[in-house]
Amino acid sequence: MFEISKTFEFSAAHSVFSQRLSKRWAKNAYPKCRRLPGHGHNYRLVVYLQSEKLDSSQMVTDFGHLRWLKDFIGECFDHKLILSFEDPAFYVLLEKLGLLKNETFSLPVEGAQVEAVAVKEDYRLEKFNFKEMELSKFSSYTFVSFRYLGETSTPEGDFYSRLIDGIAFFRGSPTSENLARFFYYFVNENIKPLGVKCSKVSIFETPSSCATFGEV
């Protein structure tokens, strides 16, 4: 069996609302990773691909065949604040940011729209634009990243373009474990036509903290 790996780097922020530390094991049991609006990491994502045989280029697959993943990470994860649908503070945070009205995600800027790049439950990609959308509809996605489409020359337009471009929604708590699982299924779904398999994915939050999901 052959195995190749490709590493991707991105910077992002998250708040690990699910963090609970045991006093017995952690000297300082204060769960600092729950803090809002979040803390940042220089993430390293390592994707492992396996194949029994080599292709016509005598490769598992060309490293260049993962360019789509580099582009996706650059557009949808890099320099984003990853907010979780399941965070108890999710609704409060969106409301305070002016993005929530009657349980509806809405942009309070005349004429502006939001472009969403969404990963569905089956890990396929979908793109759509909206001005308003019921928040409950987002929870059928595993991940949604946003881009502001509108005027930016007013202070309000500037604020909402920077805010919208800076956030993404994630289904579970954004732990390294959950991110590794997300990328494992996302990569496997989207490389099916290449005829190779993603065997595992590792996510490094820091140089010394890593989670792996797949055939470990």
Ligand SMILES: Nc1nc2c(c(=O)[nH]1)N=C([C@H](O)[C@H](O)COP(=O)(O)OP(=O)(O)OP(=O)(O)O)CN2
């Ligand atoms: N199993 C997991 N544990 C922790 C996760 C996680 O995703 N999975 N996440 C965090 C935080 O995001 C934290 O920022 C990173 O944790 P940690 O390695 O403890 O970071 P430090 O740099 O503060 O730790 P050092 O002791 O200085 O290496 C927490 N835990």
